[in-house]
Amino acid sequence: MKMKLKDKTLVIWVACIWFMITCSSCSRPVSDEQSPRVLLPWIENGQYHFRVVELRTMESLKSLRGSVARFSVGVNGPEPIVRALRRSDGVFVPTDPMSQNLLSLYANLERLAELDDQVGVGYLLPRPWKISINTNIVNENQRRLHNNAQYDADRKMIEFTSFESRGDLPLTVNAGAIAHEHFHALFDVLVPSPASLQDCSAMEADQIAARREARLRELYRVRLLRAMNEGLADVWGWIHSGDPRFVARSRPEDGELRSLEKGIQPIWTAKQFSDYNRAEGFCPRRSDQDFVYQLGNQYGLAFQWAFGSKDRVPVAHVVIELLRKLKKDIMNFPDGDELKPALLIENLARQNPRQCPFLISILQPKDQSELTWQCWETL
Numbered sequence: 001m002k003m004k005l006k007d008k009t010l011v012i013w014v015a016c017i018w019f020m021i022t023c024s025s026c027s028r029p030v031s032d033e034q035s036p037r038v039l040l041p042w043i044e045n046g047q048y049h050f051r052v053v054e055l056r057t058m059e060s061l062k063s064l065r066g067s068v069a070r071f072s073v074g075v076n077g078p079e080p081i082v083r084a085l086r087r088s089d090g091v092f093v094p095t096d097p098m099s100q101n102l103l104s105l106y107a108n109l110e111r112l113a114e115l116d117d118q119v120g121v122g123y124l125l126p127r128p129w130k131i132s133i134n135t136n137i138v139n140e141n142q143r144r145l146h147n148n149a150q151y152d153a154d155r156k157m158i159e160f161t162s163f164e165s166r167g168d169l170p171l172t173v174n175a176g177a178i179a180h181e182h183f184h185a186l187f188d189v190l191v192p193s194p195a196s197l198q199d200c201s202a203m204e205a206d207q208i209a210a211r212r213e214a215r216l217r218e219l220y221r222v223r224l225l226r227a228m229n230e231g232l233a234d235v236w237g238w239i240h241s242g243d244p245r246f247v248a249r250s251r252p253e254d255g256e257l258r259s260l261e262k263g264i265q266p267i268w269t270a271k272q273f274s275d276y277n278r279a280e281g282f283c284p285r286r287s288d289q290d291f292v293y294q295l296g297n298q299y300g301l302a303f304q305w306a307f308g309s310k311d312r313v314p315v316a317h318v319v320i321e322l323l324r325k326l327k328k329d330i331m332n333f334p335d336g337d338e339l340k341p342a343l344l345i346e347n348l349a350r351q352n353p354r355q356c357p358f359l360i361s362i363l364q365p366k367d368q369s370e371l372t373w374q375c376w377e378t379l
């Protein structure tokens with residue numbers, strides 16, 4: 001039977017539409033699939049399991065490109081290549097450890113971006129964020145670091161060194177560690193950083209003597225803010241991962257110092273912190289002073305004991321509120337002498353009166369008396 005011209009046109013149109021529907025993904029490689037689902041080590045209820053995780057913002061699985069983050073090998077290097085096979089159910093399975101690490105890293109950054117949006121700071125850090133892997137990071141003595149990560153405020157980039165881990169978990173898979181580094185980026189935009197310290201390595205003895213007291217005051221302020229930054233970054237790591245011992249999983253050597261699952265520690269007075277600061281000397285060679293992390297951990301434990309059993313997203317709101325207040329305090333006290341370790345706890349107590357009695361109990365007697373009056377005013 002002969003078809004009419006009108007029928008033929010209809011058949012051609014149907015065939016075209018069918019081709020477009022069935023072959024909509026034929027024109028691009030399978031790795032460019034939108035919102036791919038990937039089998040990854042993933043933390044749930046404080047434990048890691050293999051889970052199928054949807055990467056909602058991923059644009060190219062192969063070059064690890066998505067709207068949340070862009071990656072480079074080294075700070076100026078090429079994009080990394082991800083290798084994965086697609087199972088019959090459509091789930092991608094990474095075929096080498098590097099690919100598994102990178103996809104886990106992207107998945108965590110995606111969830112951290114969602115948390116930023118939830119607590120109203122999503123606009124602060126323009127996306128895609130810059131992430132570098134296999135980065136050559138050196139310490140003050142020009143020794144190359146391994147199994148480490150940092151937020152580079154000048155480049156606005158999170159940088160990971162090579163992947164080898166002394167613990168059970170590479171840092172790029174460790175949800176808490178990834179959140180810790182991301183928090184430093186938030187702190188960097190929310191809290192004004194102190195003026196950078198003058199390089200002291202080439203100073204003569206008379207220059208050191210003339211500048212000693214001023215320099216120690218600068219160091220006090222820099223280190224106090226660093227302790228607050230490190231302590232709250234570990235709180236952010238716990239908020240994102242639900243894992244109070246995330247540091248130990250990748251860096252067992254720091255695990256006990258930074259654990260958020262131990263007895264509460266009293267917050268140091270300004271004098272105690274100043275004494276540690278002076279003991280470190282005028283021109284210290286180390287940037288990772290243990291006493292900075294010790295005070296940071298006192299803040300972390302205060303949060304864990306005050307809010308640990310609660311839904312974690314409201315705790316993220318509390319942290320952001322605290323940073324906004326800290327910014328005002330720093331601008332009001334430009335010389336630094338008024339800043340003291342108890343300040344963060346006093347602000348936390350004022351903002352959360354129900355936690356005030358507990359927060360008073362972890363301060364030293366002198367700082368306690370000031371906070372007691374403030375608690376009575378707010379309660």
Ligand SMILES: [Zn+2]
Nearest residue numbers: 180184230233
């Ligand atoms: Zn840190």
